[in-house]
Amino acid sequence: MNVLGLFVRNLMRGPVTDPYPFGPTKTAKRFRGRIEFDAASCEGCKLCERVCPSGAIKFSKDPGGLAFDCWHATCVFCGTCAFYCPTGSIRQTDDWSLAHVASEKFALVEHGLIPNQTCAECGATALDTAPMEGGVKPPLTPEEIATLRPLCPKCRAKFMKARKAKK
C-alpha cells in the first residue's frame, strides 16, 4: 500500500465518519436497541423477568393489574427477553439514541400494564392476558382465542379441559 496513494484516495472520498448528532447516521435494520413491550399480546408468563441477566425487567402488582417495567439504564440490550418471549410481546427497536442527563435516568423505563378484567363467565376479577397458545394441540383458532380472552384462568382451564374431552 502506497501511503501517498492512500492519502489521495481518502481525499477524493471525503470523511468516512458520520456528522452525528448534527447530521443523519445509519442504523442497521437488525440493530438491537431499546426494548418495546406490547401489553395486549402478553400472556403474563413472566419468562422475560426470569431470563433477564441484568435484572432490568420487573413485574409488579398494580391496583389496575400487572405492571411491566424494563429499566433502560439497567438493560444490557442482550435481547434474551425478546428471544424467549413466547408471544413476541417484547421486541428490540433500532433506537439506540438513549443519551440522557443523570436526572432522567430513573425515568428511562419502558412501562406496560396488563389491566384487570371481570371474567365473562364467573365474574371474578382476573388479568386481561392473552390466552396461552404454546403447546396446544390442535392450535387454538381465532374464535377460540376470542372466547378465551375475557375469561379468568379458572374458566380458561375449564374451557380447555372441555375442548380436550371433545377432541
Add this chain to the structure above:
Amino acid sequence: MTSPDVPVSAHGVSAHDVAVPETYTIPVGPLHVALEEPMYFKIDVRGETVTSVDINAGHVHRGIEYLATHRSMIQTVVLTERICSLCSASHPEAFAMAAEAIAELEVPSRAKYLRVIAGEVKRLASNLFNVAILAHLTGFETLFMHVMQVREIAQDIKEAVFGNRMDLGAICIGGVRYDLDAEIMMELTKRLDEIAPLVDEIIETYRTNGTILRRTRGVGVLTRDQAIACGVVGPVARASGVVYDVRHAAPYAAYPDLEVAARGLSDGDVWSRAMIRLYEARDAIDIVRQALAKLPAGEIHGDERPDVPPGETIAKVEAPRGELIYYLKTNDGPNPERVKWRVPTFMNWDALRFMLAEAKVADIAIVVNSIDPCISCTER
C-alpha cells in the same frame, strides 16, 4: 579532596560517595501499556535494557466466576459474553458447548455453521484491531487509522447481521439466536468482498513496510522451545512454530466440514505474531464464505430452554487469541455449580518474561501488545 568535575550536592556529598545501583526498577502500567487495559509490570533495567520482568495481575477482577454461580444457565450465557468484548462469540460458545455436552444435546447443523460465521467475523475484527494497535505503537498513525477504518467494515457486518458491534448475542444453549435470510446474506457477501482486498493490501504493507519491519523484526523473540515451555497458545504459539489450533486438533461446530488453513511461522518475533494474525483475519473471510456456500437449511436451535442435568465437563474453542477452555459443573439447581475458564492470555503473558528479556525499554509496549493481551478475560 574532590576533583572539580565531580558534582557535589548542597550538603557536601560527592557523587563518588553515592552507590549507584546496577539496575533501576521502573513501573510500566497499570494503565496504557499497550491497550487501555490494566496490566502492571515491574521492570528492572540496566540502562535501556530490560533485565527482569515481574508481572502483577488482578486490577480488573470482577468476580465473574462467582456471579455465574448465582445466575441461571440462560443468564450465564449472556454473562460470559460480557467477560471480554473481543472474544464475545468464543466465551458463550464454549459455555454452551459444555452445557450441551452435559445435557447430551445435538446442535442443528445450520446452527453449527452460524456459530462458525459468528466466531470468524469476530476473529477478523479482533485480529485487525490488534495489528492496528501495533501500527499505533510504532508511531505509524496513518496506518493505524487505515487499519481501524478497514476493521470498521467488520464492525458494520456485526451490526448488520447480529445487531450489535461487539456483543453479538449469537449463541444460546442448543443452537444460535440469529438466522440469515437472503437479504442479510447478500449484505454479508457484499461487505466481505469489500473488506477482502483491503486486508490483502494491509498484509502486503505489514510484510514490506520499512517502518513496521524495523520496529518488529527480531524484537520480542520467543523460541519454539520457550513457547513449548510456557505452553503458549493461539497466534503466539503459531508464530513460534508450534502449529496448534483447536480448529484442527479438536474440530468443533462446523469446522470438520470446512477448510481451515494451518498458519505457522518460525521466527517467533513481534512481526511473525502480527503476520499470523493478519493471515488468519484473511482466512476468517474465506471460512465465512465457505460456511455461507455450504449453509444447510433447517432449525437454528433445539428446545428453547433445555434442561441441563447434573454433571461436569470441559469444552474448548479457538478464540481469536488461542485455545479457550471452559470447565462447567452443574447440579440439580438452575444455576451452574462451578464455571471456570482458562483463557489464552493466561498462558501467553507468562511468555513475556522471555520476550522482554534483553528488550529495549522503547519496545516494551510493542512486545506486550504482540501477545494481544486480554486482561478482562484473564482477571475476570
